[in-house]
Amino acid sequence: QVQLQESGPGLVRPSETLSLTCTVSGGSISSFYCSWVRQTPEKGLEWIGYISYRGTTKNNPSLRDRVTISADTSRNQFSLRLTSVTAADTAVYYCAKTSKWGEWYFDLWGRGTLVTVAS
């Protein structure tokens, strides 16, 4: 049974880079696709972007070029980098799985990790 687990620093300073990892257990990342989604009380759920195990990515234009999503098949992990963070990037960050290309609903989510942007 596939499980997703996000990890990374819980506190990031303004203007620095947020880096998170989604570790996949119980299955290979080569068999599905990963999105990153964040959630705040103010904005609700916001899709950040997706990646396939082959490295095809698509990001939310609202985040401009601050987002990099990558995959490491050797470690069975996906990663998210968000540069130049501000307080508005404070959120719970989830990785979420999509089983079929083109069918971008999320059939499994990690438990999420809270990232706070503060000095």
Next chain:
Amino acid sequence: DIVMTQSPDSLPVSLGERATINCKSSQTLLYSSTNENFLAWYQQKPGQPPKLLIYWASTRESGVPDRFSGSGSGTDFTLTISSLQPEDVAVYYCQQYYNTPYTFGQGTKLE
């Protein structure tokens, strides 16, 4: 971006009652070539991630009780819980996956 608007924001319901949540999209989610609506519904309980309930607007995810049903087409969709159980108290979200950026409704809280 496709804007997803849910109504109501909160819904007081009693156990055993029927609950209906609406979701309206700013553009059609119906892909005419396949006649499929690119809409999903999720349930989120406090401290937990969202859980997929429904996709393609009306297809129930494996393991989801049949008291949950989805309907609608085009721009107007509904999630119905036929007989509310205690474990159904949660926030419910719709999501469109017709176009990027994929977007969610603001959520409906069952109380």
